[in-house]
Amino acid sequence: MTENETGSQIKIPGRSVITTLSAMGYFLDGYDLSVISVFTLVLVTFKPFHYDPFTESFVTGAALLGAFVGAVIFGHFADNIGRRYLYIFDLIFFAVFAILSALSTNIYEMIIFRFFVGWGVGADYALSPVYTTEMYPDKKRGAGYGWVWTFWSIGAGAAFAIGYVFYMINPLVGWRYTLAIGAIPAIVTVVLRTRMPESVRWDILEPGKSKLSAKDLDSIAERVGITKEDIKAIIAEREKEENIAAGSFTALFKGEYGKRTAIIWFQWILYDIAGYGIGLYSPIILTTLGISHSSSLLFSLIFNMPVGFLGAFGAVMLNDRLGRRPLQALGFGGMAIAMAMFFIASSAIASIGIIIGIAAFVIDYGIGNLGPGDTMGLYAIELLPTKLRSSSMGGATGITRIASFLAAFMFPLISASLGKSSFFFILLGLMVLAFVFTIFFTPETKGLTLEEIALASYKHVHGVPKLILPEAKKEQS
Template identity: 30%
Template sequence: MFENRRIDSIPVSPMLLKITALSSMGVFMDGYILTIYSIAYIYMSGYLNPSSNAVITAFMGSSLFIGMLLGGFSMGHLADTLGRKRLYEYDLSLTAVFLILTALSFNVYEFIIFEILAGIGIGADYPISSSIQAEFSPRNTRGRFLIFNIFAWTIGSIVFLLLSIPIIHYTGAYQWRFMYGTAAIIPLIVILSRRTLPESPFWLSHMNMKDKALEVSNRVSSSIGIELNEIPKTESGRSSFRDLFSNRYLKYTVFVSLAWFSYDIASYGVWEYTPSVFFTGSSSIVASVFATILEEIPVFAGFLICIYFIERAGRRDLELIGFGGAAISLFIFEMIYGYVRIDIVFTFLAFATMHLFHNLGPTNITYDYPVEIFPTRIRSTAMGFATSISRIGAILGTIAFPLILYTLNLRYVLIFLIIFELIGFTITFLVAPETKNMELN
């Protein structure tokens, strides 16, 4: 039957579920690969000798982020000008090729170069996949689908942590090489599967391909017995980086970039070095892996809270609660630091509480905001720019965390984290709009 509505007002379809699964895989790979490094780093010293130079160690830990910065910045804009699908089909091929070469690295310099190049593909996938997800999702449940996209990071992390246990036990002296080798398989499967997906009807409408936009819309809706006769209405104009800094969008560009930067600088250093911190307080690397897996429990709890309230309370309140709650909880742990025994239990509780608040708010919402605030013509450009700025935060976090921890102590790490939680809270309070149930244009 014909319906006088457009694709973002129809119920969930099987095609949307397929798009969601495949759009999540770039973020899945981000979580998978970064968690590899957090475990593999413990084994690398015997082969690549990263600990001999603090600068080299810092570059090894941040090399994937450098690649993501480059990929997000360059490919986001291309997705607005050339189309989502054209890049979406092949961006992760870079990741697959250079992960194989990472596994075969003979020295730290090769490792860093190959990780940067692998990161370009993942960084490119952030703006492309999130735009596709937003543009195919019903507006009354769009937030939930975008949250699932970013939650794929945690799924990727857990999948690797579970897989790492048999790798540690059964692969002998080359554990870290096998770890990176497993990561190269996943993008190849995703690349083949994505070739069957259509171009975004929003992008087609913006490019004045009206018939094609309606055809794609009906391809999605036909699986649930609905035939549409409306296409998405999009804002006219060219895609331009300059628009991000126009009077109309500047405050939102600053908001989405600074909020995500603040979250990443507080989050990624903790994630990347948590197993190493646990390992120093444990006699077994397997025990440190299990402790890291246990830290995923509050992540799941935060995700469930967020997915329940995202279309009820909205985006703004959840992000404020997340940043504010993380700052308060870290402040409490900082205050009692001198009065309790500082061991694996204290470290676990401090970071687990932070993860709970992060995942009911900024972990998910900082990913959500760029694709909902900005129009179709600069949606991927804005998401790519915000992704790049967030990776600068991730780079600084991965450098600052071990530097502060080992030259000072955990108390100063907590203070460092609190500062950026407060920055994220402040910019959200001052600027963040509410985008719940908002029509994309």
């Protein structure tokens, strides 16, 4: 705790508290985007509402469209007015509209309420992981983001576990409780986040907007592990970026930063098409393989907890040791194998198809969470400077949620017209493309500070994508 110039005391939470409260945003995203799978299973099995493939697609994808809006808007303003206040209140959207979703009386109300649930989820993507990354020392930055990412699997696992319990009690009513329960952790998180200070890096970068004294900033920085050298580097970054408006969307697409934005968007779009194309329909895919409806929820739980969680935990351990780039290549390679196995399982005889399909899910969730599931957001945060960081994360989240919506929208339509095997074959091609793209275009950020990354130039050296620091460029010349 430290005192500011007026004599009041500022509470400085520990790094574990910062990480956990930020991670709850990913928990709620995992819960939200998985719990709708429980509802769609009930919808197609018991038909509580009238629907067709078109409205089914919108039920699954409405929150993704909402996330596009929330991520872009909140990301822009977080770079302008700071992370803290938006970080505190963004999850109110989730709490209110999760309850309203549970009270839906027809398919159209569900679509509308789910759209606004997505606002909160998208907004938090542009805030929580950025806040955590900026409040971590550089040598542990990858682990910090990795911990936040692990909570997605915990949230998804919770959705399927709660969904299973209520499904077994009464599926026609249980889906309402499953949707509504998600509001509880959202409200608790909003209350607890009021203890959080502003991001140190944003405060230093925007001294005219900061409400803290230099002494307070030093105390908070020391508490979270940001050194005096880091502070000097942040000031140097501020001087370099003085002509860039905070949260400028146009700056994301110009020059050096334009190249980085293109890399972030392209690889994340490919990942989300496959990730959500499989994840949002996992219970339905399992039932088509011959697994019972209730068992499909249990399997979906296992795929997230422990399989997905263990993959994400591997990223915690390896992000700062092995690096982002090799993990991402490994993950896309593993996901390509999983898509090939889904393709084979979709046309295999029952028992063999079940075995191959379950193995494909394990590879997809485990290796996918170890690699691109983790690195997509990390790259969106690391590759852009503090003035554009939330806008980068928000923009990338927004555009990839559109891609995710298209995947969710197309699955029922492609499955109905061409068969599920065609959908899996398309995903196989996309994962191979993502693997090749990572090898030839994605740079490594391990070992570099956020400020060094901001000052570096993206180049290919002997065919390998790299971030070259100004000093290294002088030596090469």
